[in-house]
Amino acid sequence: MGPTASGKTDLAMALHERLGAELISVDSAMVYRGMDIGSAKPSPEELARAPHRLIDIREPDEPYSAAEFRQDALAHIQDIHAAGRMPVLVGGTMLYFKVLVDGAASMPSADADVRKVLVRQAEQEGLAALHAELASVDPVSAARIHPNDPQRLMRALEVYRISGRTLTAHWEAQQSQSLPFIPRPIVLCPSDRRILHKRIAIRFDLMLEQGLVEEVRALCHKMALSAELPAMKSVGYRQVLEYLRGDHDLDALRERGIIATRQLAKRQLTWLRRWDDARWVDPLTEDALEVTLKIVRGDCT
Structure with a gap:
């Protein structure tokens, strides 16, 4: 290097x-x-x-x-x-x-349609509702992400909605990728x-x-x-x-x-x-x- x-x-x-x-x-x-x-x-x-x-x-x-x-x-x-x-x-x-x-965490790529839905939800219900939803499916990420951080909140929910797996699960999978x-x-x-x-x-x-x-x-x-x-x-x-x-x-x-x-x-x-x-x-x-x-x-x- x-x-x-x-x-x-x-x-x-x-x-x-x-x-x-x-x-x-x-x-x-x-x-x-x-x-x-x-x-x-x-x-x-x-x-x-x-x-x-x-x-x-x-x-x-x-x-x-x-x-x-x-x-x-x-x-x-x-x-x-x-x-x-x-x-x-x-x-x-x-x-x-x-x-x-x-x-490497196997994160799904961004999805414009899913992100539009999340943006609209944030506008209609507020960021607190997004944070509450994240806390219900991924409490570890919710504890780490501030309720007023729209970018990280929406990304965490986007990952879950696209892949069916939480952001935490993706990162835990990364940690198990030890080298031989x-x-x-x-x-x-x-x-x-x-x-x-x-x-x-x-x-x-x-x-x-x-x-x-x-x-x-x-x-x-x-x-x-x-x-x-x-x-x-x-x-x-x-x-x-x-x-x-x-x-x-x-x-x-x-x-x-x-x-x-x-x-x-x-x-x-x-x-x-x-x-x-x-x-x-x-x-x-x-x-x-x-x-x-x-x-x-x-x-x-």
Whole structure:
């Protein structure tokens, strides 16, 4: 794991070559075909040298959820274990890592018709009536949700009316989704934040030189892409879409892209600091690979 531009792919490929590890991508942008430059997807040559699973499995106009990632990742992990090999999950989508470890509540998607009925009921009977109904079917959620919180009240009732199961039951099911193995989390992060920022700027400039704008333009010609699609909310792609709409010029695109990537790295680090059992490795040190190998083998306490 690690913030963007910290060198995760290179280190993972080295683990593949040194240990024969099988790599599984944990990246919400790399799952999409055609989104190569902006996602910093390994090149065809790199993938030939060190194949990554869960890359290029969706079209950009198709959704892919964290729950789907967990299901797919567990299937690949089981397959790799069955072959007697070591799976190494590499990427920067922290939500995917969290859902993999903690499980995913199988919540039903929002239903516009059910929500309209609940809105009308709230207008006619008041929020107190909704809270009383929730208390009768799901007292645990009712005790947790404030009677004057319409959004959470209606979502809890919506889940129950759609699925026939309470919000509490869905969350309890999530807690039972224990992993059949013990993960060994490793965080790759430069000790000098200024160097990370410099890497981010250099990499975004390289993306623009490699044709990031042309990549997004080609995708837009191929299919109807909007800023609301999960794929187009990825850092870099969102800023290019704004540029193609005429919202700003190329210089502003570069500035916005670099700033957004720095903000992404900051959010990633916030997630990573919560990983109590993670081992941190500085990629700027000469022995980063050897330290990582020791952690993977369990030789380092």
